[in-house]
Amino acid sequence: MSYCVNCGVQLDDSAKVCALCGTPVLNPNQPQSDAAEPPYPQTVVLPLEERKRYGAIIASLVMLLPILVCIPINYFITPGEYWSVYVAATLILLWIYFVTPFLIRRKLPHSPYISLVLDGVITAAYIYVMYHYNSSGSWFLRIALPMIGAFVVLGCILIRYLTKNKKAPSIRKIAYALVMVALYAAATEFIFLISMPNLIVDCAALSIFFTTAVLAIFLRFASDSKRFRAWLSRKFFM
DSSP, rough: EEEEEETEEOOOOOOBBOOOOOOBOOOOOOOOOOTSSOOOOOOOOOHHHHHHHHHHHHHHHHHHHHHHHHHHHHTSSSSTTTTHHHHHHHHHHHHHHHHHHHHHHSSOOHHHHHHHHHHHHHHHHHHHHHHHHHHSSSHIIIIIHHHHHHHHHHHHHHHHHHHHHHTTTTHHHHHHHHHHHHHHHHHHHHHHHOOOSSSSOOOOHHHHHHHHHHHHHHHHHHHHHHHHHHHHHHHHHO
């Protein structure tokens, strides 16, 4: 065990100079060993969660900069126009979607449901901003809001199924997801028919409904039949 001749602090076996005052270490009875591990790490390694959090903070600052630039330009150079509102609303929407999950340190109970509901609320607010500054009529309340509500409800049902059936075959999970897509297509068609009865619709949503429904039935059959699932594995390497 060595001590600094200048300040008296205890030194590690690998120390060549005093970490406190910088005095060279001179101890003839205990030669320095280059192979000894230093008493503290040479490089600072942040945990993965902290690195993600710092990355999210940097992304937040990068997304905030265009907002701070566009709003004064819109106010002083092009007064009476609202293009900066669209820029700010879009960046805020992207920030909530992709950045905020990395800023939350602890997951809340039922966090998938809360995240989906919050995303639905933010999406509705974003569409309302576009509707308020750029449109007329009542399509937001009659069409956009019901469609967002249907998406959130069906998404929560899908999350509940996937949570309760974690060990279910992947084919069955895909089949259930396709059922939700089919139901959402049917709900979309129903909303348009109720909200705009005089509009001639092309039944595109119904086409999606029947296509996804047939595919879901096929996948459900494949998940229940071991022989058919084995045949798919041999043919398509699934």
